[in-house]
Amino acid sequence: MRSFTYERATSPQQAAAIVAERKGAKFLAGGTNLLDLMKLEIETPTHLVDVQDLDLDMIEETAEGGLRIGALVSNTALSADPRVMRDYAVLSRAVQAGASGQLRNKATTGGNLLQRTRCPYFYDTNMPCNKRSPGSGCAASAGYSRQLGVVGISEDCIATYPGDMAVALAVLDAVVETIRPDGTSRSIPLGDFHLLWGDTPDKETVLEHGELITGVVLPKPPGGQHYYHKVRDRASYAFALVSVAAVLQPDGTGRVAFGGVAPRPWRKDEADAALTQGAKAVVEQAFAGSATRDDNKYKIALAERTLAGILAEARS
Amino acid sequence: MKYEAPVGKTIFDDAKIVGKSTRRIDGPLKTSGMAPYAYERHDVASGQVYGYIVGSAIAKGRIASMDLEEARSAPGVLAVIAATETDPLGSSNFNTAPLFGGPEITHYHQAIACVVAETFEQARAAAALIRTTYDRDEGEYSLSRTVEQAASDTSKIVSENVVRNGDFESAFAAAAVQIDQTYTTPDESHAMMEPFATIAAWEGDKLTLWTSNQMIAWGRAAMASILRMPKENIRLDSPYLGGGFGGKLWVRVDAVLAALAAKAAGRPVKIMMQRALTYNNATHRHATIQRVRIGADKNGKIAAIAHECWSGNLTGGMDENGAAQTRALYAGPDNLTASYLTELDLPEANAMRAPGEAPGHLAIEVAMDELAEQLGMDPIELRILNEPETLPSNPSIKFSDRHLVECLRVGAESFGWANRKSRPGTVREGRWMVGMGVAAGYRGALIMKSGARVSIDARGKISVETDMTDIGTGSYTIIAQTAAECMGVALEDVSVDLGDSRSPVSAGSGGQWGAASSTAGVYAACVELRRMVTEKFGYDPETASFADGMVRDANVVRALSEAGPLSAEDTMTYGDFQKEYDMGTYASHFAEVAVDAYTGEVRIRRMLAVCDAGRILNPLTARSQVIGAMVMAAGAALTEELAVDKRFGFFVNHDMAGYEVPVHADIGQQSVIFLDTLDGVIAPLKAKGVGELGICGPGAAIANAIYNATGVRVRDYPITVDKLIAEMPDVA
Numbered sequence A: 001m002r003s004f005t006y007e008r009a010t011s012p013q014q015a016a017a018i019v020a021e022r023k024g025a026k027f028l029a030g031g032t033n034l035l036d037l038m039k040l041e042i043e044t045p046t047h048l049v050d051v052q053d054l055d056l057d058m059i060e061e062t063a064e065g066g067l068r069i070g071a072l073v074s075n076t077a078l079s080a081d082p083r084v085m086r087d088y089a090v091l092s093r094a095v096q097a098g099a100s101g102q103l104r105n106k107a108t109t110g111g112n113l114l115q116r117t118r119c120p121y122f123y124d125t126n127m128p129c130n131k132r133s134p135g136s137g138c139a140a141s142a143g144y145s146r147q148l149g150v151v152g153i154s155e156d157c158i159a160t161y162p163g164d165m166a167v168a169l170a171v172l173d174a175v176v177e178t179i180r181p182d183g184t185s186r187s188i189p190l191g192d193f194h195l196l197w198g199d200t201p202d203k204e205t206v207l208e209h210g211e212l213i214t215g216v217v218l219p220k221p222p223g224g225q226h227y228y229h230k231v232r233d234r235a236s237y238a239f240a241l242v243s244v245a246a247v248l249q250p251d252g253t254g255r256v257a258f259g260g261v262a263p264r265p266w267r268k269d270e271a272d273a274a275l276t277q278g279a280k281a282v283v284e285q286a287f288a289g290s291a292t293r294d295d296n297k298y299k300i301a302l303a304e305r306t307l308a309g310i311l312a313e314a315r316s
Numbered sequence B: 001m002k003y004e005a006p007v008g009k010t011i012f013d014d015a016k017i018v019g020k021s022t023r024r025i026d027g028p029l030k031t032s033g034m035a036p037y038a039y040e041r042h043d044v045a046s047g048q049v050y051g052y053i054v055g056s057a058i059a060k061g062r063i064a065s066m067d068l069e070e071a072r073s074a075p076g077v078l079a080v081i082a083a084t085e086t087d088p089l090g091s092s093n094f095n096t097a098p099l100f101g102g103p104e105i106t107h108y109h110q111a112i113a114c115v116v117a118e119t120f121e122q123a124r125a126a127a128a129l130i131r132t133t134y135d136r137d138e139g140e141y142s143l144s145r146t147v148e149q150a151a152s153d154t155s156k157i158v159s160e161n162v163v164r165n166g167d168f169e170s171a172f173a174a175a176a177v178q179i180d181q182t183y184t185t186p187d188e189s190h191a192m193m194e195p196f197a198t199i200a201a202w203e204g205d206k207l208t209l210w211t212s213n214q215m216i217a218w219g220r221a222a223m224a225s226i227l228r229m230p231k232e233n234i235r236l237d238s239p240y241l242g243g244g245f246g247g248k249l250w251v252r253v254d255a256v257l258a259a260l261a262a263k264a265a266g267r268p269v270k271i272m273m274q275r276a277l278t279y280n281n282a283t284h285r286h287a288t289i290q291r292v293r294i295g296a297d298k299n300g301k302i303a304a305i306a307h308e309c310w311s312g313n314l315t316g317g318m319d320e321n322g323a324a325q326t327r328a329l330y331a332g333p334d335n336l337t338a339s340y341l342t343e344l345d346l347p348e349a350n351a352m353r354a355p356g357e358a359p360g361h362l363a364i365e366v367a368m369d370e371l372a373e374q375l376g377m378d379p380i381e382l383r384i385l386n387e388p389e390t391l392p393s394n395p396s397i398k399f400s401d402r403h404l405v406e407c408l409r410v411g412a413e414s415f416g417w418a419n420r421k422s423r424p425g426t427v428r429e430g431r432w433m434v435g436m437g438v439a440a441g442y443r444g445a446l447i448m449k450s451g452a453r454v455s456i457d458a459r460g461k462i463s464v465e466t467d468m469t470d471i472g473t474g475s476y477t478i479i480a481q482t483a484a485e486c487m488g489v490a491l492e493d494v495s496v497d498l499g500d501s502r503s504p505v506s507a508g509s510g511g512q513w514g515a516a517s518s519t520a521g522v523y524a525a526c527v528e529l530r531r532m533v534t535e536k537f538g539y540d541p542e543t544a545s546f547a548d549g550m551v552r553d554a555n556v557v558r559a560l561s562e563a564g565p566l567s568a569e570d571t572m573t574y575g576d577f578q579k580e581y582d583m584g585t586y587a588s589h590f591a592e593v594a595v596d597a598y599t600g601e602v603r604i605r606r607m608l609a610v611c612d613a614g615r616i617l618n619p620l621t622a623r624s625q626v627i628g629a630m631v632m633a634a635g636a637a638l639t640e641e642l643a644v645d646k647r648f649g650f651f652v653n654h655d656m657a658g659y660e661v662p663v664h665a666d667i668g669q670q671s672v673i674f675l676d677t678l679d680g681v682i683a684p685l686k687a688k689g690v691g692e693l694g695i696c697g698p699g700a701a702i703a704n705a706i707y708n709a710t711g712v713r714v715r716d717y718p719i720t721v722d723k724l725i726a727e728m729p730d731v732a
């Protein structure tokens, strides 16, 4: 770990302004991802701006009939909120499927959106990795890629966005709210928030340096039946091989997003539209243009089977 | 004392303490955080500073240059030890991979430097400032390739262990029913909770190592040879370990570097090997490729059985003999069991819990299931039909005490085996496909010479000293039970001091020999102490009895405390008569699994082990051993695999997030039944080990249960969802 300085922010705008001013500055929320990466010198911030004192830990109802989740709401609090459990069960289930009880107590809504990939070569600083050190190459691309991406990836990086919460947010049409260093705010649809890797896999989201997430807004409840099925190698405490979030209406229409397969929660309008035709049709649409490797091509079949299980449950 | 012949009745046959479920005497210390592990021994030496290990970035080749200047001038740094500035150290004689010194690199994450600083953070930060360049050599990292090459080029086999009885090939060719299958198991990591850790301090030319090690005397000898100093000047102390599983049979580079660093810094140095280094720096279980052929008649009587196992290691390393249990399990007059070793440039493979037998069962016990199915027979009846009278691989050898058939019968009854549907894929509960599987288990019962010192103080309290270790197994407790029983005192009146090289040399913890061997050593010392007490009291040693803190002979009684202080030391050794026997432990293992018909996710609903391992010295701690071993077997069956990068030559998933051991949610209920058996051949306590028996078989029972649930046979471990769904019927 490199040495760094530390301060606690007193207001969102002040936090944004301090980070914007200093090139090597970063926000610190729960620290469950950032601190791990700092110990390995994968992240080397020179200044940390701790946002934990900010007034962003509330879940409030919006005028539109939805919910605004503060950026500092913990994963535990989010998944246990009665309104979330009742009206957005897919989100509650997705959050519960992630990490462990201890981690969810610390992990925040904002930090969770920004958690970095779990590509094993990204974590091994002896290995070439375009995301960690741009231009060094991608060790995973012809290596051990069983966990890695099959769609939306690039020549330069085949990593996935590994999280669960955001997959549910994607089917809920959530919007990320931010404040910029100049005090202006903006609303970013979740589907636009994470970037595809292209030839700059070190750039992962549309956020500018110093832009602080203040919350996530859920539109009014979508109704229907909610499903989150996370498939992994053991029953808990593991990242998804494939996850499927779905909200299904009684007439068979609905929305679906896939996790563990792409640089972002993977949702396609054409895939949603195919829901009435069954899992195969949905997956054909969602995974059009996929680029698989021998050891990860199973993910497409697994996505289809996982969705088929959800659709069967919805019918029964 | 020498054990020359099987005993008849002993004091343990009427025991009041030995054989009774007894809570661990170290339990309160463990649960309250008061049992200090190596890295936490803050009080043993003052002025401790921190070492941080740097691992090689290549798997094979040599260091071209190391720039150490920046690290040396970083804040808080006291010393930097570099491989390029250190001559190769002596060999440990226990391992093949060199631990430190010189520019040659033989495996990934081999230690190349150690930074010592006032704080851990300073050492870690400075370590990142070392710049190393390498000349990389090509290496061989693929076991399947070396094994393929060996088929046409026998020089690729660097060692072999082949046992033949009769003429396997002809008998197999003539058999009415044949099975010929190949199974693969991956490299596995011990992944114990406590990483390798050592604090080292010098006083003049005397070195003390507070460390985490299973085999104190081996470790001391190894350090003497590595550092080229007399072993009398080295002390190892390892009273508590957070697991080892064979990974800590040897001293690792934490101990070596702590010793070098403490000398260089002139301060006591503590080092914990970083978790991310442990997978490639230390040893692991070899991957195997195993071929099993079984020929039987139409009624299921086995005529011919062959089990061949291939593994790979660094030059000079050992093999993983997956065929070992097949030498003992089933009758079959014409048999062949073999282990072949090829060379690889991956990190050193070495012993891990039930070496050979743990992966071996994943092959033979599935092959038996496949044979049963082909015969249309119940797999339990098939096993019972082929129960041998003497050792199949060498029929002149008798079994010391064997109740495998009873294990199978008792297990079938208790598990509800009769409810199993023999046709696979027929039990469905909603989205879950449910099935049951069975496997037999065999693990050799090793016994090693072991010593102890037992003393009485003036208050009549007993203390035991031995360099035996407790790696979480319960050694403290069974040793205290043994001494209490022998000396006729209450358990509370016994204290036990373990893991210190100043104490008599014991068997140590490994190969499931620890419990039987170390208690026999304590017994030997107690017999000597009893003799000394009777001599002091003028009693007849043959008739004197020890009970309730009193010693009685005819009509006279004296308190044991009157004999104190008195101390006796002895070592139990064994006569050649044991060579006439195959000493083994036996089990039946059962599993019920549910497999998600859509996703292929496997959940273990129930597991049962029925164990035949002689006298169970402490059913409570023995049960914990078996439960833990069953969990580890579940990991081998379903999740655990060190993923090899065949280009760079290393294990990629080198952390606990990537190397997935089972979690609670994977397994529902686990049960253990111990048969009430006694093996008088092995030792006076008639006890054998269970800690490795428990990992021999459950993985195969799980694999067989998955087959019974789904009709899919995956012979390439671990059985993960990608492999299962590739064969499972369509669901869309």
Ligand SMILES: Cc1cc2nc3c(=O)[nH]c(=O)nc-3n(C[C@H](O)[C@H](O)[C@H](O)COP(=O)(O)OP(=O)(O)OC[C@H]3O[C@@H](n4cnc5c(N)ncnc54)[C@H](O)[C@@H]3O)c2cc1C
Binding pocket: A026, A027, A028, A029, A030, A031, A032, A033, A034, A035, A036, A051, A071, A097, A098, A099, A100, A103, A106, A107, A108, A109, A110, A111, A112, A113, A114, A115, A162, A163, A164, A165, A211, A212, A213, A214, A237, A238, A239, A240, B657
């Ligand atoms: C062992 C382990 C297992 C895990 N398993 C899972 C899993 O199964 N599924 C899953 O989804 N996740 C999993 N996680 C990841 C976990 O969910 C994330 O670490 C956590 O959500 C991050 O939140 P945090 O508040 O701790 O973020 P931090 O570590 O504090 O921050 C992460 C990043 O976000 C930035 N940041 C934080 N808050 C803001 C903000 N308000 N505005 C702008 N930037 C901000 C930080 O600068 C940093 O770059 C696991 C983590 C661990 C350690």
Ligand code: SF4
Binding pocket: A117, A119, A120, A121, A122, A128, A129, A130, A131, A132, A137, A138, A139, A140, A141, A148, A156, A157, A158, A159, A201
């Ligand atoms: S896949 Fe991406 S994160 Fe992984 S090694 Fe390649 S560039 Fe790095």
